[in-house]
Amino acid sequence: MTRTAAIAIAGAIALAAGAQAAEIRVLNWKGYGTDEPWAVAAFEKATGHTVVHDYFNSEQEMLTRLRTNPGAYDVVLINSAFTRQAAAEGLIQPIDTAGMKNVADLAPNLAGNPELAFDGKVWGVAWVWGVTGIAYNTEAMDRPDSLEVFWDPAMKGRVGWRDDALESVQFAALVTGQSINDIRDLDAVRDRLARLMPQIRVFWSSENDWNQFLAAGEFDVATYWSGSAARSKTHFGLPVEFVIPREGAIGWLDGLSIPAGSANVEAAKAFIDWMIDPEFYVKWDTEVGAPASANLKAAAALPEDAFNRRVLGDPANIARVEIMKPVSDADRERFLALWQELKAAAQ
C-alpha cells in the first residue's frame, strides 16, 4: 500500500508542478535519506525526474562545492547553522513554498526557525533534526547519563570521538557548564579536552566508521548523532543505545535548500516536498532509521516504540537540547587551532 500511495502522492506533486522530466542533482551526506534507492525510484517513477547524487564529507566541503560549481546542483542539504552563511554568499535562492503540500504540516518552531526563514523568505525547508549525544555499547557497559563518562578513568582507551574541532569544543563547553552558542571560558575547554586526549581510542568520521569501530570493539562509548544511533540499532542490529546527557546535548536542524543557479527549481521543490512527506519518512525511519522529522504528521505516524518517539519525543530530553547557532569563521579557526594544538601535543 505504501508504495502505491507514495507514487500517487509524488504523482500529484508532479502534476501540480506541471514539470517536465528533468535530471536533478542532489548534494548531501552519503546514506542520508535522499539517496535511499526505493525513495529515488518512487520519485522517478511518479514524476519522470531522475535523481543524481553527489556527496560531501563536511559542511565546509559542501559550501566549497557550491562556491566552485555554481549551477551544478538543484537540491542541497544544509545544516541550519550554515544556511544564513550560504544565503549571504549568494549560494542558495529563496524557496516559494506555495504548492508544496507538506510544508503546512512542519512544526512551526522548526519551519520558522530564524536560521532557516529570515528576511521574510524561506531559505531552507526544515527536514529533520536531532542531537549529538552519547551512544554506547549496551553489552560492554552500564548506561551512562553524564558526559563525564568520556573522562572516566575506567573508560581510558575505550572512547570514540569525532575529529571535529567545533563539536569537541562544544562538548567541553557543556561539561564545564557553558552554553554551546556562547563559549566564554576557553581555558576550561582547553583543559578538559587536553585531559580527554588519552581517553580517546579512535576518531570516527562517518557512520560507516562508527558502526565498524563499535562492531570491532574499538570503542565502547562515543559521541554520536541520534539518528545514526537509531540506524545502527535497527538497520545493523548493533547493541547500541543513545543517551541525551544530563549536561545537555548539541542540537541540530537540517534543511533542504535550492542552490542559486539551479535550472530545475520546480523539480527540486517536488523532490523536497517528497522528502518531507510522512509516507517517505515513516518508511525511512522504520526500515532504515532516521533522525527526527520536522513534519509533525510524520512523527505522529511512527509506531509507539520508535526511537524518534521514545527518546526524542520525551519532553524532559528535548528541554536539555540546545540548537546550534552559526559560528563565525574567526571562532571556527580559533577552535581548529586549539584542537590541532591539543592533538599535536598528544602525539
Added chain:
Amino acid sequence: MRGPVPLLAPAYLWLTLAVFLPLSAMGFFSLVSDIPVGGRAWTLTLDNYAEFLARPFYAQLLWRSLELGAVVTGLCLLIGAPCAWVLARTIRGRWREALFILVILPFWSNGLVRVFSWAIALRGGGVLDWAVNAILPWDVRVNLMFSWWAVVIGLVHSYLPYVILTGYVAMQAIDQRLIEAARSLGASRRMILWRIVLPLSLPGLAAGAVLVFVPVVGSFMEPRILGGRAGTFFGTVIEDQFTAVFNWPLGAALSFILLAVVLAVLAAAAPILRRSQ
C-alpha cells in the same frame, strides 16, 4: 624559428600548465588574507607565514612528518634494495615477469582501497591477529590499528614499488664482469656489495628514496585512516585548513613551508645524490 626552441616548446608549455600555474595560484593564496571568492575582502599579507611561527605545534608536526618520511624511506630502502637485487640478478625468464607484475600490482589498485585493506588486516580480531594466533600456541593480542606503526606499514606498502623499480633498473645495468673481476681478485662478498654493487646502484636507490620521501612527508590519507588518534601530521593539518575551515590561505602557506623544507632536505642530500651520478 631555429634552434631547439620549437622542439622544446611542448615540454615548456606542459611544465607551465601542470606545474607553474597551479603552484603560482597556491603561492598567491598563501599571500592573501582571505580567499577572493564570493565578494570577500582581501589584502596581501604575510600573516599566514607568521601563523606558522606563532604556533609551535605546526613546527612540531612538521618535524613529526619529516621523521615519518625518514623512517618510511629507510624501511623502503631496506626492503626494496634486496628485492630489486633478487629481481635483477637472481631470477630469470618467466618467473621474473611474474614477480615484476606482483611488484607493480599494487599500483593498479586505488590507494584508498589498499589503505582500507590494511585497516582490515591490522585491527584487533583482524586478519593479522587471527593468523598470529593460529600459528603461536599462546594467546597474543595483535592490534596495530590506530598507531604510528599502522601508518608506517600502510605507507611502506604504498611506496615500496618505487624503490624496487628504480633499484631494479640501476642494478640490472651493473656489468656482471665487474663482479666476476672483483671475485677473481679475491674480494669478499661484503666487499663486492660495498665497493661495487651499492655505489653502482646508488643512483637508482637515491631516485627511489626521493620518490618515496617527498609524498610521504605530505601524506594525509594514510595517517587519517590508519593512525586514529596518532594520525595527526603536517599533511592532515594542511588538509584540515582546506576542508574543515575553508582557510585556503593558511593551508597554502603551510604547503609552501612544507615545500621549502622538503627542498632544503633534498639540497642537503644533494652531495650524496650527485656523487651517485
